[in-house]
Amino acid sequence: MDATDDVGWWIVGYDGWTDLDLIRERLAAGADPNSGVRIFDKPLHVAAEQGSPEVVAELATRVDDVDAEHRGRTALWMAVFEGRVDNARVLVSAGADPWRPMMDGWSPGRLSLAGPTPDLFPAPSPEIGLSEAEAATTAEAKRLIPALGDFYYDGLSLACVADVSAAEAAARLEATPADDVNIDALYEAWYNVPDADRIVGITDVPGGCVITQPWGYTPDTPGLGKRVSLGTVCYSMYSNPKGGISGHVARDRTVSAWETHTAYMTPPDAPAEEILAAYLYRNHPPAFCCAGADLHLADARPITGLPGAWLQLPERDYWA
Template identity: 85%
Template sequence: MAATDDDVGWWVVGYDGWTDLDLIRARLAAGADPNSGVRIFEKPLHIAAEQGSPEVVAELARRVDDVDAEHRGRTALWMAVFEGRVDNARALLAAGADPWRLMMDGWSPGRLSLAGPTPDLFPVPSPEIGLSEAEAAAAAEAKRLIPALGDFYHGGLSLACVADVSAAEATARLEAAPADDVDIDVLYEAWWNIPDADSIVGITGVPGGCVITQPWGLTPSTPGVVKRVSRGTVCYSMYSNPKGGIFGHIARHGVVVAWEPDSAYMVPPDAVADKILAAHLYRNHPVAFCCAGANLRPADARPIIGPADSWLRLPERDY
């Protein structure tokens, strides 16, 4: 009986399988193509660079036709650098990958590494290759903002980060009223017992604008909210679904335009340079990503997790 694609392919390699050198070698021995065939990711070396082990990366790198082959505009080395997989990047470098090959709107793997925690990962061939003043400032702010916010569980949390709009102005745009009659402590502990809990939001002014937050629901991230507060400015929003996944909207001048990418494969091939940098700097940090997108500069996580400066009741409408 003839072998099927499943018999010789990569289908048995799960998310964690790309760290299993024996499994990868067995797949290759069975006839799996080292150059292609992985669902979604397509190229085995790319997925190994992003989530595998350096041993698997080295094994695949010596089997592929071209260690610098691109998929969706980026090489495996770019993937390793983007995801902060330094050991994988070193394995690819040893296999002959080019860290200064331009791709992704001018972001070579080497130049992208200059914005991260290991700027000395690759020898820089020329002083002219480096970060612009704006890029260096963005990288420095990420190094400040992420630890300033710290680590906290944000399942069920939603927020809207509004640039250049005060808390008072955002309140007016939402036509919201003070929620002085609400016991916020009770709301935190048992929001599901409060009939209009989804209409209660916190708001706090921060350097650069304001943050609208709701620790128990998605209201601040909805189109109806972000459209109203983003007139003449930009609003980055997110909702952390406790069942899994980060969702949200970006609105500019009252129009929802997109939810920005949070992973390497979600960065479109035609993304512009500053969007690529932001996705790299704030990967796995969606709250900081939203703050930075709106150029907000909170000193800590209080505007997000509370207590908020004010609590508001939004008018009843379809958000």
């Protein structure tokens, strides 16, 4: 839609979905309540994710179908995924179905069972619920996230390697002890230290090991992931100080990329276990990596504290 067209939604910014007067103004000007908004195309989906209950209620009375799907999910699914309990209740009051099957078996109602408000919707039958494996995954997330706590991780990269000790990971990387490196200088001004990108920390943890670099991206490179993931899995991430968190999953030397999950970025064809992990860890990327590699950290010290050892990696192209 042309940005000069005054009948659409283009003027509504991120914060605009909490402004009931603005939304009513757009509707009165001819904006389509069923489509026309950025990525999601459906105003009710966007409002469910980031708007106010008042705006959600207004749009719910204007749409043709309160349970219309976009990319495999309804507006109610969006509200549940993003923890917008207030918006979820409004949508159900407007007729949305919490138990409508979607997203590989994750209806809004089933998804809510894994969240902080498992009693949000009355279950239509006792058979509807989490499987034993899903319940265990949910319980571990509820343990792991508070165990790690909140910490500042801009600039940090992290690799979580399953079933591999720190010594074995160092051998796979052909790394040597960084005995001659001034670690204090790295913390103070890493950019003044030659080859700072090749210095990493490594620590044994229950289930495997973690590789960290507080000042750079090296643990999240495909080359490192390939080398440590032989016969196992490595989940890695990098928090770019310039903005954004990205990561890789290496399974037996095959690497794929991942990005932090939001309600609209979760692929519509994702398998059920990936959807659950995206929901449980959507605002906690370090915990997501630990959980992906099945590492059972008791606290954040292996990530934020001094590592078990400092290693110097050999010079090579770690992006290859």
